[in-house]
Amino acid sequence: MEEKERKEFEQMVAFAYERLPQWIKAKMKNVAITVEDLVDTETVEEMGLDSHMDLLGLYRGVPQTERTVGAGFELPDTIVLYRLPILDEADVSGKPASEVVFETLWHEIAHHFGLTEEDVERREEEEFGG
Numbered sequence: 001m002e003e004k005e006r007k008e009f010e011q012m013v014a015f016a017y018e019r020l021p022q023w024i025k026a027k028m029k030n031v032a033i034t035v036e037d038l039v040d041t042e043t044v045e046e047m048g049l050d051s052h053m054d055l056l057g058l059y060r061g062v063p064q065t066e067r068t069v070g071a072g073f074e075l076p077d078t079i080v081l082y083r084l085p086i087l088d089e090a091d092v093s094g095k096p097a098s099e100v101v102f103e104t105l106w107h108e109i110a111h112h113f114g115l116t117e118e119d120v121e122r123r124e125e126e127e128f129g130g
Contacts, residue, residue, distance in 0.1 A: 038085070
């Protein structure tokens with residue numbers, strides 16, 4: 001059953017990506033989007049989180065606004081969506097899980113484009129109502 005649930009979640013992520021405007025997808029370069037059940041303990045400690053359930057997604061990489069033209073080969077940036085916290089957030093908020101996936105993906109992609117946490121939160125308030 002777990003494998004089926006994971007595949008269904010991955011399909012939600014793929015659908016969320018397809019919902020993004022084409023101009024955003026066209027500008028995303030060298031980004032891997034992955035799914036994990038929970039954030040790892042090292043990241044929980046590094047970020048000062050209270051729980052493994054406190055993080056819905058995470059962007060790691062060099063935002064496009066900080067990249068240099070002369071940089072050599074670089075590993076892909078990563079966006080990780082955390083399945084269990086997203087499903088929990090959907091239950092708590094009453095939103096469909098697919099919407100929480102979309103909003104989380106949008107949030108992490110915004111970081112890829114160089115928006116700070118404050119910028120992202122302001123835009124989410126405008127776009128999604130908080």
